[in-house]
Amino acid sequence: MTNSSRTTDDSVRLQSFRRIALITICAVYFLILVGASVRASGAGMGCPDWPTCFGSWIPPVGEAQLPDNYQEIYADRGYAETRFNPVKTWIEYLNRLTGVVIGLLILTTAWKSLALRDHDRWITIASVAALVMVIYQGWLGSRVVASNLQPGMITVHMLMALAIVGVLLFALARARRDTLAAQTVAAVNPRFQRWLYIVLVLTVLQVAMGTQVREMVDFLNHSQGEERSAWVSALPWFFYVHRTFSAVVLFANLWLVWMLYQSLGLGHSLTRLALGLLTVIVLAIISGATLGHLGMPAVVQPTHLLSASLIFGLQFLLWMDYRHARGV
Incomplete structure (x- = not known):
């Protein structure tokens, strides 16, 4: 392969990576907005378990779909104030679905970065690091639910989201370094x-x-x-x-x-x-x-x-x- 064709291939790969990285960063910020809305609306415990929601992968739409003693069940798990609210439950469930989409986008970003490891290994390192961090963030989300929305845990969860943004921005900035230079x-x-x-x-x-x-x-x-x-x-x-x-x-x-x-x-x-x-x-x-x-x-x-x-x-x-x- 000639130097000119290699340069052209790198340019195409960089453009493709910058596109998916920017989409992923915007999606993470959207998740931050959704998470803040969940918090402000008091829907954080709309799903009192994780990763399921009231024991199902798709939450119920009415209290009649739950066992008669569901409040006793969740009280035994440490959630004495659990009361099914369809609006809050689905707000929290949609927040979780958004998180899954973010995970898939970051996985795609990491996969795209592999083609750039010879061009700039730091793009690949940062993208793979973001993938590892989002997996940890998913586990941290389960701890937030288990802690019954303890404020300190929520703050750590939020700071982790900002750290993921920072790592993705680092990768994006490296991918546009030639343009800035x-x-x-x-x-x-x-x-x-x-x-x-x-x-x-x-x-x-x-x-x-x-x-x-x-x-x-x-x-x-x-x-x-x-x-x-x-x-x-x-x-x-x-x-x-x-x-x-x-x-x-x-x-x-x-x-x-x-x-x-x-x-x-x-x-x-x-x-x-x-x-x-x-x-x-x-x-x-x-x-x-x-x-x-x-x-x-x-x-x-x-x-x-x-x-x-x-x-x-x-x-x-x-x-x-x-x-x-x-x-x-």
Whole structure:
């Protein structure tokens, strides 16, 4: 095989891999949104067992399909409050089906990456790692159910989803490294890289505080019931730090976008990526303010969690793309 034909084959394989990797990443973010919706709607225990749902692979549609003593059965398993709710059961069941689809997509991504192992072994390593991680995530999901939705377990489950996104983004960024290397970044402000690291640290701190707020909201949900309007006043001091710190994150990213705009203009892919990041940050702030000032409406919680997850992903991709544009 000649060098030109080998290059053409690599280009086709890279394009195919980038397509499936992007679809998989979008699907994982959709699963994060679905999972947040399950959590906000209180449907997390809609299926009190795993991997089946009320003992069946396809859940019942009515309580009449369950044994008369089903509550006693699940009470013996540690779920004293189990009560069949068809809406919550099917919301949780659809969440699980979405997870299965994600697993198949990541399996396909790993399979596609095998053809690129000679071109860039890190693409294959990252893709296979994502497959191993999603298998572990499936087991972790069973532990979440077994723990009766213990907040700490839910947080670990969420952080694992973000780790899977990070690994998939790493693989995608490696697959588009040649494209980025063709775009010059010589004119970028020398302070940009240092500021990018600062912004990444600020985001990690903000997400960590948001996780603590989320766990506190879960605690209030269990201790005070569905009186959402009372939750905000009961939240501890770190909620107010988290809310105020969002302004720091916003202005830090504004400066990041401004440096790219001044150096590269609007036409560069890094500038467009940074503008997309800024848009998501504004969405996160608006949804967070809505939660804080309108009594924690359940419909807004998934939007806030999704936007926070997207911020992490976009910043990580910006960092990787900048490194590849510099030939690193």
